[in-house]
Amino acid sequence: MGEKVLMKGNEAIAEAAIRAGCKMFFGYPITPQTELAAYMAKRLPKIGGVFLQAESEVAAINMVYGAASAGKRVLTSSSSPGVSLKQEGISYIAGSDLPCVIINIVRGGPGLGGIQPAQSDYFQACKGGGHGDYHLIVLAPGSIQEIVDITKDAFELSEKYRMPVMIMGDGMLGQMMEPIEFGEETEVVVPERDYATNGTQMKRPHNIINSLYIEPSELEKTVLERYERYKKVEENETRVEEYMLDDAEYVIAAYGTIARVAKTAIANLRKEGIKVGLIRPITLWPFPSASFAKAADKVKGILDVEMSMGQMVEDVRLSVNGKCPVEFFGRTGGVIPTPGEICDALKKMKEGK
Secondary structure (H helix, E strand, O other): OOOOEEEEHHHHHHHHHHHOOOOEEEEOOOOOOHHHHHHHHHHHHHHOOEEEEOOOHHHHHHHHHHHHHOOOOEEEEEOHHHHHHHHHHHHHHHHOOOOEEEEEEEEOOOOOOOOOEOOOOHHHHHOOOOOOOOOOEEEOOOOHHHHHHHHHHHHHHHHHHOOEEEEEEEHHHHHOEEEEOOOOOOOOOOOOOOOOOOOOOOOOOOOOOOOOOOOHHHHHHHHHHHHHHHHHHHHHOOOEEEEOOOOOOEEEEOOOHHHHHHHHHHHHHHHOOOOEEEEEEOEEEOOOHHHHHHHHOOOOEEEEEEOOOOOHHHHHHHHHOOOOOEEEEEOOOOOOOOHHHHHHHHHHHHHOO
């Protein structure tokens, strides 16, 4: 075991990204993720990296587009309305088959909303957000240690499949402090990209990176090829935590920090003799449909709990396909559900109210 350090979530993400070989960051400050950018501003110049606070989120994501085109390991971060401004650029990056990592530390909305934690960006992250047919890999860690562990994976997944990866956490995850372990620091060698627009050195033909296809059949062929790659992501990269499912009669579906609140509710419910388990999607896309379909064959009901008005619940219902009841409980606007509220909602479902 290595030495543990106490760090705020935003700063831990930044340090994990640096240790994963990221030396380029482009962003713009917005609560509750500003500490991430501030940490990068201090650290990157000292290690030969590039930090640039752009004039806007639109500029930042297009700088990411340029860095990714040049074959660099690059990161941007923002919070909900800022990520909305980045959506066109994210679509361009996806349409150019480029890797990058995007952090969204979610706050309440719509509009400017508030600065308190929320999960109301699920649709935006998992159902497109920008225009066109594309997907992001969306990772939803539930603790600061998990977000540290996932950050390196995010870069590697992005590069393996040549697509953007979003790490989505709520404002609670960005602002809380927890003891974490980074493990032994090793030199990271970022592999050469044969597609990069980084100069030919007169050794190869020019590379062109573009998302424009004038001929409809050519665009369709490209999108279909991209979706074949997405199928491999679904087959190989789906991540989920299944907790106390062996004897469960009911299941709570939750992701991120709310899954931690749900575990306290499950402990309290089991003390009362109500057998409840948890399914926690770690990848929101690809969604762990198989876990929910399997659970639906044997449980009496699933309660989806979110800090939103109900977004992931649609994917839970699609996965269950009518095999068992699926009900929803959520708080929104930056209000965090309590274990007691989740217990009450589960009991109401159990009693058919």
